[in-house]
Amino acid sequence: MAEIIGKASFKHVSYLWDEAKAAELEGDEVALLLYRSNLLGADLRLTNYGGGNTSCKAIAKDPLTGQNTEVMWIKGSGGDIGTLTRSGLAALYVDRLRSLEHIYKGIEHEDEMVELFNHCIYDLNSKAPSIDTPLHGFLPFKHIDHLHPDAAIAIAAAKDGKRITQELFGGEIGWVEWQRPGFDLGLKLRKCLDENPGIRGIMLGSHGLFTWGDTAYESYVNTLTVIERCAEYLEANYGKRRPVFGGQRMTALPAEDRRKQAAALAPVLRGFCSSQRHMVGHFSDDERVLEFINSNDLDRLAPMGTSCPDHFLRTKISPLVLDIAPDADLTDLETLKASLTPAFEAYRAMYKDYYNACKHPNSPAMRDPNPVIILYPGVGLFSFSKDKQTARVAAEFYINAINVMKGAEAISEYTSLPRQEAFDIEYWLLEEAKLQRMPKPKPLSGKIALVTGSAGGIGKAIAKKLVQEGAVVLLNDLNGDRLEGAAGDFHQAFGKDAYATARLDVTDARQIQQAFDTAALAFGGVDIVVNNAGLSISKSIEDHTEKDWNLLYDVLVKGQFFVTQAAVTVLKKQAIGGDIVNIVSKNALVSGPNNAGYGSAKAAQLHLSRLNAAELGADKIRVNVVNPDAVISDSNIWSGGWAEGRAKAYGITVEELPAYYAKRTLLNEVILPEDIANACFALVGGLMNKSTGNVLNVDGGVAMAFVR
Template sequence: MTNPAVSDLISRSNRLGADPKNTNYAGGNTSAKGTETDPVTGQPVELLWVKGSGGDLGTLKPEGLAVLRLDRMRALVDVYPGLEREDEMVAAFDYCLHGKGGAAPSIDTAMHGLVDANHVDHLHPDAGIAIATAADGEELTAKIFGDKVVWVPWRRPGFQLGLDIAEIKAQNPQAIGCILGGHGITAWGDTSEASEANSLWIIETAAAYIEANGTADPFGAERAGYAALPEAERRAKAAALAATIRGIASTDKPMVGHFTDAAVVTDFLASANAPTLAALGTSCPDHFLRTKVKPMLLDLPADASIEDSIARLKELHTEYRADYQAYYDAHADENSPAIRGADPLIVLVPGVGMFSYGANKQTARVAGEFYVNAINVMRGAESLSTYAPISDAEKFRIEYWALEEAKLQRMPKPKTHQGRIAFVTGAASGIGKAIATRLAAEGACVVIADLDLEKAQAAAAELGNTDVAIGVAANVADADAIQAALDAAVLAFGGVDLVVNNAGLSLSKPLLETTEKDWNLQHDVMAKGSFLVSKAAAKILIEQQLGGDVIYISSKNSVFAGPNNIAYSATKADQAHQVRLLAVELGEHGIRVNGINPDGVVRGSGIFAAGWGANRAATYGVKEEDLGQYYANRTILKREVVPENVADAVFVLTGPELTRTTGLHIPVDSGVAAAFLR
């Protein structure tokens, strides 16, 4: 049975974490103290339940809590070696765990264990951080909250901060919480309800004071020429710049992107003070650990041309990398971890919006959300006072903290396709859907492009949320439709790395019954369609400078002269030679082009379901329901080919094992001797 203190803690945490005004994703932590029976002694034991390292309050479950014995936790005060060695105390928490201990204790565990209150909340609300980062934050705290909330000067999270807050509570019995300079808020209560109410009172009181007393234009007047472009125009410009910016953000390590043109971002970028404030960087550790210490801001007006914007972005990137290297060199010592990369994670484009980056889509999206938090913090601080974040030296102490490095090292090994963005045509069913499913399972972000938008979106939803896959409409015979689909892809995920030309249809007819319309339809969808998709995608792949893969789902019919199949087989041969031609042309950009030649894939195939199966069955003189087995029986392996077999081949060709392979066609036909490649 779950302890009532734990049930209350989980409910409170989920409520607080569900509202972004209270805290950011995975930000802050909550705790409860209570009693359970020690299974060894049979005696009551006081315990601390606290959100573990890396968890998220909004989705917290009991297994996400660290569980510690309070007597041992408090006994650490007697062996605390002092501020210079406080990091050692994190390892000491392991000796305080109760039972299996639950999740790994976070750096903030001391704050929760040492404060004499049954329930403690540590949160990162925008309104609270605005006070915490104001130049006169201490005076504002007293003015806004009276003696109910106490100011705590900036101190890096750790054991000493826990001691400080415990002392503050002991000396201020009337206080319900504190403002942590440069950081956030902490509140407490004897009951879970009281702690939550105190947290909300601090947040709401801060927000109301800023609203009532803040200046009308905290960011200054709007700069002429920097206002947001009309929606269609700004999104078109964002799509045109996306490949360049992703390449910039991925110089050291491939990144997935996220784009937002929310008014909170474009209004900030249009303001007179945006360049100065952006250069100051973020302050709350949760913010800059995900956004880097500051963003890269394009210093051109909204109507700057694409060519000028690209040229300037590349110049600014060179400057950004040099500046970040200087930041690292100024603060690193012999014990510091190696530099983790000098590329920006936030790129701001006036009139257009914000591009944010991370190892996967969720991380990229959350980084953008954190910078929106930072904008809100700067607005609040500037409206009451002057925004004054913690120093670069303090930011470095956290960014390159040994404990932060250890947390990064504990992260699970990424899947083979993590960080890769796949664009698969004809992916709402059959082979394309199987390919999309396999790539998503291996960590890729997937764009399911299909003639039927509703089916594409439904197939994407089966793979997960929009951090995993999206569905877009794409008539591959229409260059404008392809460009629109790829624009949607780069705005969703930042770019494209892996293109699968799978869309197709087939008409099974002998030569004398094949009409010119039949011929044109087959060639428009597959030969022309593959050409148009590859051409549009190649522009993105080349501009990103990250290499990439183009895969053609051709057919054994590209080399095998099957009966009554002139239009289909001829267009498959066209696709097969496109593989060779593009492999030669795109190789200098690190782009590999390969093909897959399946035999008849009957199960799950949209082509076969649309009449092709009946035609082929009639051609071979078998029942349609026996067609799959018929194909299998004529192969060397006597095994039917299914969509997942083709997906396996795509996985291998685009994974880490065949990085030196291009211009290859892989048969996936269970062995058709007449289709052996020569």
């Protein structure tokens, strides 16, 4: 192995190579490829999520001939090098891939070559080869990295990037002008190498960087060294040519005020962006974002759009910049929407004009014309997309684009992709085919849920079901330890983008507002609110205290009312309808002993639901009820003496309660939290969008609780 360089050699990138770990992989070039790839993908300064690709070439035995042959392993289509595994690699015969040059008919037949990659497959379990496959295949090196580091793209996107590259690296880095990835670009990379023997990498105009080495380690260090040099050069030039982004024209609001404004505005923006389908949002007030959006150059640079295709594909042709004062009063919804409507209409018209001016006879139909990136000077950046991960990644990519613009402006002038080139990437038939291959969205894709008391029992089961069906959820609970445990469970099962958390006491108006603000900042708003938080007290009339009575009514009735009230404010801001589901009880309809406080509070919840349904229908806000009974598993309802009280009322032991409750039902079934979760999904999953004011019993069949 080459001499280990060490972390001290790098300031602007992360040196993560572990010599001991790499030694364990020695002799397995594919394992070393994966190790190197994961290290590179772990540093967002080197590349972004899903961006770039890595490869290695090694000798393997041909299963058909038994002879040794050269095989290239490369990140397959749609993968991410930071999380790359063997199953995400494509493996191709190198000689077959290169032989395609003999049948290549020119750049106008570029897309036809992609299907021919399949005839070069070595490993039948390969991931589909990506369009970048020939870019690696026509270079002779054993290990190759193709990344999109901000520091390198800043040079690649500069007006005189080619000259800067030559001067900065003394001719050790080649240059290939911008061209859409494909077979012809692979041939141009080979030509650049032939004309510049001994170079250590190639800069692709407006696009990214190719670097290589004879071993995984040499390629890794070469990549870091080149990017480090680019970053050093940019840092040395910030502010020399002119103030960064032309200087600041305004000061950002304090952090707390920024988040308050963002939480107030996000649902309104989400409503506009969801004119064709429900979108999920993300908010960032990263200092890099603030530096850009508060600058004098914002109005000049923002409309230009991004340069790197990986950035552009996720952030759209350009962002929408809001013309709203940072400290504007956002409480007058009618006035706010009236001021935003022309901005969104203008953006949609711009996008339609862009499509019509650039489309080809065989172009796919125009996609959603709403913005993905929205910039609010003084406050931050909003991004909206089909799910949380895509929205978050879009924001990360736009920050990458900001970094590129900052660097390019520091050393020269920033240049973006010409509109036609951008369109040809966005509406590339191969990209469209990739979109068409994506799984069908789940029923709740794009939906945001807030389930009160969702750290355990029924609430947790409901939240889990909604996430499984495509929603994102705000987990919340009065009990901080339970909430932390639930968050850990959801992170392990669904990943970080599926949920956010908030402490919530439904009797505390301030915490209710904070919870909805958290949902707005994390996801853009809310679509589904499930009032589930509750408790129970089973006592005779004589034993009931005023404290018992007040607690039941504060949590069950007032809690449901005030959570619904806060939800309606957000839902009306969005103006795209929504669902409120109230978890009530069989006891709202059935009389029994030792149940005066709980049963009457549940009856109040039920009728409050009817009243809300009647009032909110005009806004397409559906209000429905699920009436459970005897859900014992992991439920707070059964703590605090309730089980003992009910057992005493029925003349049985606590242990006999589950069987007792099951036997008294028509179906003789024990009711589980998952059964209530399924009922909630039935109401909000899309098949009952024309139903409101309903009561769905999930009690195994209790005839006395029949509503009709």
